[in-house]
Amino acid sequence: MKFGLFYELQTPKPYDGDSWDPDAERRVFHEMLEQVELADQLGFDYVFEVEHHFLEEYSHSSAPELMMAALSQRTKQIRLGHGIVLTPPPYNHPARVAERIATLDILSNGRVEFGTGESASEMELGGFGVDRGLKKSMWEEATREIANMLASEPYPGFDGEFFSMPARNVVPKPLQKPHPPMWVAASRRETTMVAARFGLASLGFGFETPEELGERATEYYRLLREESMPIGHALNPGLAVLNTFMMGKTDDEAIRRSAGGPGFFSYSLGYYYTPATGDTHPPGGRNLYRAYRDASPEQAAQESVERRGFLSEAEIRKGEPEDEVERALYRAARSGNAIGSTKRLRKTLKQYENQHLDVMVFVAQAGDRRHEHIMESIDQFGRELLPEFHERHESVHRTWRAKQLRGLEFPINSSI
C-alpha cells in the first residue's frame, strides 16, 4: 500500500472573531508546504490537493495548480496530485487545464497525478453557472478532450455539447506519455465503477471501511479487465481511500491532538453540501467554526478527549445514515482508522492492506489541529510505519496487481 496526504487548506475563523486573523491564510498555505516537504523527505508517495471555490473556512484551495507549482520546487520525489481539477468547462476551459497539467509535469520532472471531478456544492455550481443536471456529462466530455489535448499533436479540434474549439497544437506536452496518470473523485460506489470502466483510478472520498473496500477492489479490477472503454490514452488502475490521520506516542495523545479536526471537517463539509444550509450560505456572513463548536458540542474537540477512546466499528455503524454521501460525513467525524499510536495504526491500516487497497490518503490538516502535531505525525508515520508498508507493497501487492491486470490490452501509465 502506498500513502499520501490530502489538503483542503481548511482555514477556520477564530472562535471569538467574525473574520480571520490577517495572517491566517498565509500561515495555512506555508504550513502545507512545510508538511509536504517533510513527507517528501520521508518517502510519502503522494500529495493530493482539492480545487474548491467559495467554501469559506472549509476549503481555501481554489488555485491548487499554484500550490503544486510551489511544491514542485521544494520536493524531489513525492507525486503531485490534483485531487481534483474541476473539469466542467465553466470552471476551467479544457485547453487551459491541459496546458497547466503539462506545465506542472515539466516543472516537477514528471510527477503529476491528474485527478478530475465535477463538484457538488451549490456555492460552486451556482458561482460558475454550472447546471447540476449536466455536470457529469460536462465532466466526461471535457476530461476525454483534455486527455486528447495532452496526447495529440496537434489536437484536431472538437465540436461538442459543452465546448468547441478549432484545431490547435496545445503546448507544452507533458513529460509523462501519453499523459499523466488520470483519476476521478468518487464519493459513491457507482462512481468507482465508472472509474473502472473508463480506466481511471478512483480517489474514494467515502471513508470506506476495509470490508467495503475489499468488495470494491474485487469489482473494480474485474470491470477494468472485462469492460474497459478508456476515457484517456492509458489506463491508471488504482483505488485510493481517504482517512483522517493523527499520531501520538499513545492513542490518548493522538486523540487529544486530533482535536476538532475530523469534527470540523465533517461539519463544514456537511454544511456546504446540505441544500438547507449550503445553498443559502451568506457569503462572508458566518463563522462556521463557532457554529460547529456551539451547535455540535458532541463533535467538539473536548468530546473526543472525554470519550477516552475510539468508537468501535460496530458503534460507528450503529447510527450510520443510509445515503452514501451522508455516511461518508458521519464516518469522517467518527472513524479513527488512522488516528492513534504506531501500534494502533499498524493494526488498522493492515486491514486495508489485506483488502488490496492501492493508496491510503491521509487527511491531516483539518479544523483546529496544530501544525507541529501534524509535522510530528508525518515524521512518526514516515519513520515507524511507512518502510514496512512500502516493503510489502513491493513484495506482495505488486504481484497481486500484476495478476489483476493480466490480459489488459490497453497501455497503462500508473505510479502505483
Place this chain on the structure above:
Amino acid sequence: MATPEQVEHPELRELIAAAHTLMRAGRATDAVRTLANAYLLLLSLKPELLDQAVATMSGRTVPLAMRWPALGANLDVDAVLAKQPRIVFARDRFALSEAMTYYEFTLETSIAAGA
C-alpha cells in the same frame, strides 16, 4: 460481484442485461431509457421501496425509491409520494458515465431488493 444473472425476475433481468449491452455499445441514451424502464418495473415489483423512508441531507425524509440518481432522467417526487412513480427526462442525450451510474444503481438496488 453484481451481474444481471443475479436478478430473479425475468423481465427485469432482461431489461438490465439489455441496458448493459447498449452501454457497452456506446449507446448511452438508449441504455438510460432502458434502465429507467427497468427501475419503474422494479418499483412495481417491490412497492415497499416507495414506502420505506430515508433521511436526506436537508433533514427531510423521502421514499427510499428517490435514491435513483437525478442525472437528467429524474424520478418525480410527487408521483412517488402518490405511489404512481414516473421518470421525467430533462434532456434527450445522455453520456456514458451517466448510463454507467444508472446501470450500477439499478442492478445493485434490484439485487438488494431481492427482485
